[in-house]
Structure formats: structure tokens, C-alpha cells
Amino acid sequence: MAPSFIRNQPDFVLGLLYILAGGGFAAAASRYDMGTLAYMGPGYFPFMLGTLLAAIGAWIVLRAILVRGVRVRLAPWNLRSLLWMVGSIIMFGLALQPLGLVVALVLLVILASLASHEFTWKTTLVNATVMVVLNVGGFVYGLSIPFPVLPQIAAFPL
Structure with a gap:
């Protein structure tokens, strides 16, 4: 049973997966040299991409909680x-x-x-x-x- 504050369960789960994947990529990329914007190191682009993915996931999670409307339940997995x-x-x-x-x-x-x-x-x-x-x-x-x-x-x- 999902908590009642989640209005859109599929979007909520999707957002969590984005946060998990993006956070994982950013954490793995942080082990490499970042460099600067002018001279990017091998970790710069994957770190920024992972951070962006996690931020998009956070936005999706917030929308799943805050947007009012018909509650959407997560369908059972096939x-x-x-x-x-x-x-x-x-x-x-x-x-x-x-x-x-x-x-x-x-x-x-x-x-x-x-x-x-x-x-x-x-x-x-x-x-x-x-x-x-x-x-x-x-x-x-x-x-x-x-x-x-x-x-x-x-x-x-x-």
C-alpha cells in the first residue's frame, strides 16, 4: 500500500529510478579527475550528466506528490x-x-x-x-x- 501523499505512483517510482541511476553515475564519475569547464577531465561530463539525471528524477518525484488530480496507481508487474x-x-x-x-x-x-x-x-x-x-x-x-x-x-x- 503506497502512502496517501503520492498522487501518481508510476511517476514517483520512475523519479526514484532516475535519482538512483543519476546518483550512481555521479558517484562513480566523482572518482575521476573533474578538470574545469574549459579543460574537462574524464569525470566531468558523466558527473554532470548523472547530476542532471538525478535532478530530473527529483522534479518527477515532486510532481508525482504535488500535482493534484486523479490518483494513478502503479499497475502490477508483468x-x-x-x-x-x-x-x-x-x-x-x-x-x-x-x-x-x-x-x-x-x-x-x-x-x-x-x-x-x-x-x-x-x-x-x-x-x-x-x-x-x-x-x-x-x-x-x-x-x-x-x-x-x-x-x-x-x-x-x-
């Missing part, structure tokens, strides 16, 4: 969908090196799409194609990040 989403991300991380970015992204989109109650193969395959084109184009060719694009097929001597 564990099936949550497991598909988390599992697809774990699978992507494990599959990236051996299978390459293209195959790992296609698997990620297919498994994440299974979390939806509105799953269709056509939408999933279009989404996977767009993700592959944008990610390979942006990260591999645009930013020159050395991701393996396709699986490495070992040559077997005959």
Missing part, C-alpha cells in the same frame, strides 16, 4: 514481459562477440518483441532491419567502433 526484456539484453551482450552485431541485434529485437502482447512477425522484422541499418551505419561506419559485424566463420581444413 513478469513474463520483464523476463523477455531483461533476457533479450543479456542475450545481446553474450551474443555480440561470437555472432556479430547484425545477428545479435536481430535476436535482441525478436526476443524483446516477444514481451509485447501485440507481437507480429512483420513489425518485428521491419524493426530489426531498421535497427541493424542504423546501428551498423552509425556505430561501425559512422563512429568507426570496432564491433564484429557478422559471425566469424572459421575455415576448416579439408
